[in-house]
Amino acid sequence: MTSASPWIPVALSADIEAGTSAGTLVNGEERVVWRDDKGAIHVWEDRCPHRGMRMSFGFVRGDHIACLYHGWRYDTGGQCRYIPAHPDLEVPQTIKVPTFAATERAGIVWMAPEGTDPAELSTLPETAEVVRSLFLDLSTNAALLAVTAAPPEGYRPVESGTGLVTFQGNDVTVLIAAQPRDAGRTALHITVTGNTSAAIRRDLALWAIDLRNRLEAQTTEAA
Template sequence: MSSNWTPVALSQDVLPGMAIPAHLQDQDLVVWRSATGRIAAWHDRCPHRGMRLSHGFVRGEFLSCIYHGWRYGEDGQCRKIPAHPELAPPAAIKVPRFAVCESAGVVWVAPEGETSEPVDLPGFRGFRSVAVNAAADQVARDVAGQGHLGGCDVVMLVQPLPGGDCGLHVLVADGCADAQLDALSHAIEALRRRLEQGVAA
């Protein structure tokens, strides 16, 4: 598995027009999806007054900061400063971006310029992300090699989070019946509880 890519969210959890906070190691990210469905992962910080862009709002193909409405295009470049509608924003006003791609229903992020592809997981799709109050390496050890959960074939991706927690992204094999998926939801909750109690799955 290519280690340059980190799973930060499930595609289904970032609807068109949404911006959410996410993490790449200790870096705070905003992950947002434009009206036409384009995904982006940026530094979670407006260059103007340092406000978190994950509190911002999406209109069309632009993300705006909630503080003063500064509007950024897909390249991270500031396109509008509402306090000065006639002003063309200087090129220096730009939000640093990360490499981002979607596969298997997962939003993957890597440092800008990453040229590899994330791991290919044919036949699986993102089902549920949960935050686990336990260390990533511990959780990764506990779920290693576990390909079944709640009667479904699954792939589990562990993402380190700041503060010593981790994210657990569960992917499920295509073709499971609704009842199986319901059982999987319960199994994920039970797994989380076990992991947080430090008991191997």
């Protein structure tokens, strides 16, 4: 993954099950992450073109997602295919939800502008076990600096790309990918490869929670 990579992490793969969707923020913009019944992942703008309802409030039906408000149904390319109030209408091609390139790597869902080559993520492991996501009221740079300064006991930071921190332990590699939710909020998606025992993942999750609590305490004291 290059330092100028356009790929942004938006969720843990395990959190988006087949037939479900979830809303998130990326640089202050609302996005919906959803998985169709075949397991393919999709990331779109989180707005129905009709009345602006969040698509993340809708329902996944097979390889379509339907808006909660009036049931307008969209295919995996974002194109509206069916309007319940006008079942015989050939839906105009102009009714379409803006979409993004989406892929999965290292147990994380990534998004980028359409047409972006996912090979840029090839330096990351194909799969990984989930630890957890951590939501912080910090800018992305501040969040990554805080994480790097307080590694889990027995781990050391190793070289990472922009928006990433990697810790190396004894037969364990921890990847932390930063999602810039907005100017002052960041989500850290944490996965692990190597020795991915339940005990290792539990200890890492406890470290993450403790780190968040300490950072929140520091923010409260500063206020």
